[in-house]
Amino acid sequence: MTETTDVPASSRISRLGNCEVCASQPARYACPKCEVKTCCLSCVQIHKRELECDGKRDRTKFMPISEMTEREFMSDYCFLEECTRYAEHRKKDPCKRYTQQQRQLPLPLHRLRNAATERGTRLQFMLDNFSRHKENTTYLNWKERCIYWQIEWLFVHMDSETPTRFVEKRCSEQQTLEQLLEKYLDIQQDLALTHRKVLQHHQTAGIGELSLWLRAEGVKRSGQRCYPLAAYKTLRSNLAGKTIVEYPTIYISYEQRPPAGLEPIDSDEEVEAASSDPQPTAAKRAKAETDDPAERAEPSEPSKPEKPTKQLPELKDIYSLADSFGVDSSSESSSSSGDEELLSDDENVDN
Template sequence: MDDDSSHAEDKETPRLGYCEVCAVKPAKYTCPKCELKTCCLNCVNIHKRELECDGVRNKVKFVPMQKFSSLELQNDFNLLEQVSNSLFKYKRDPVKNSGFLSYNNLPFPLHILRKYAFMRKTQLRFLPKLFTKHKLNTSCVYKHKLYWRVEWVFVSANIKHIDEKLIDSTRLCVAMKTPLENPELAFYQSAGTNGLLVLMKVERSPKYYILDSSLSIAENLRNKVILEFPIFYVIFSYEKDMFDIEDVENIGKMNLHRSKQTRTETSLVNDLEQSIDDEPHNVSAESENINMSSEDVLQPILGSKNQVVDVTDYASVSYENYEYDY
């Protein structure tokens, strides 16, 4: 009789214990991440919702030596093998392994775009061709005029307006009238030009430049570094203290430092100018309207437009034998 009762108790006790959610039914499943015991799909969903658990095992979770088993060793081996396969696949992919856009491998349209920016004392940098910002860049040179892709960010309203091609001789206050026609920006429009400030972020710095709305885009971008295309942040005047504004003295020091680097670029640009001068250009009557089907439009957008890769954390761009981190 005693043996029968002991066997009955063993059968009644579940191997994983009881469900830690409902505490009624025997547990059948163990969460790979938090190791919570559940009995059914309903309890699994409850535990994910209440504990905010995604159920995905943490492959790099620390395991003390006392609990390190053959299963943990096998998991580590699988992780190393997965990383090795990913690296091998990356090296064999010609698209992903194409490298950065350096001075030597810039396409001809990008050479022209950078040359015209350099003539306006603006240093233009290009991201690798897989970057989303590079694929979105529609800046071009048309009949010896530079047209920028400009993004307007209205900070308080959290609204973005994009001008695909805006000629750089346009005054900033005139260019800002088009995005202000949006009915959702009525508060900005009521503030007027005097009540608004236009900022531009300093590359590789948390600070911002204050731009002069009475000057043209080309004059505002003078002696500044542009990554692909300019992004203008429009704020109210009373919001100025919320941003870290670059000092005028610091701007002068930065320009002096950049001028030393610019001298090393001059010889390369001279060779580039000679090659560009040899190219035929249409110097007929210049029109402000761009014919998108014209062959004179030089768009620095290469490759397929379908594939978009978002890389926003860190990138190191090799440009003209210098190393720039963004």
């Protein structure tokens, strides 16, 4: 009768070897993605945190055909089936149907964009699946002939990089920015009193000491630039000549400078459509290629333009020219000698 003794788990030899994290216990798990051997849950979490690994197998990783098994073939087949279902689902989704900005706009948005164009504002809309387009409530009141904008107010703080954000749904274009901001700055208003803690610096400074900045769109480096706004002007006047994507975003700062990371724009001369350099024509490119570099260099002394010389045509023998046309030169010579004799007789008669 043989006796069986229990072998401690620490002395067992694992086919995976020792744990690659703690190196003290035999490995029990292998990561499907990076193939790191671990022994317990804590080691698995440590390896994910240090290697930034999500533990999911890369289904598109290259594998030579010699190493592929039935499992890999089945995995590739399932992956292709998932891709097919995903593509079919996107075709049926109405939000993903349009992939270009040149789509036909609904009638309300078309009227809104035309009304903004009449006011000098370039209004652009995003695709239907963007959250900024979904939450936009800007509309045109057809009877009043007035645009009611949705405005995103960002109150900038010196001690914090994250501004305080407010979204106002109905802002008339006929109101000034001072009137629109009164509800946030006047402590007699309920909204200003409710957010007194976060807006106390702006309320103390007052509208006269605040600087307003519109986030730039449609210009070079638009993410780092902004337009200065005037608080005493109407919203319509401030947005004239600007490009707006869905709705305007306005920064409010109690310093007379743009928020951190932004720089002001003084004019609209850097609009991308106007600032793009025109492509040279084929004639200009050919002229640039054929020009002599010495001629393109600036002359040290101004030289007088040379008069064009008239080139005389090359003289040819009249008889050789006549031969080329098949005319007999002897007849030509006899006729010419006869003409000379007649001419001499006439001269004798005159004498």
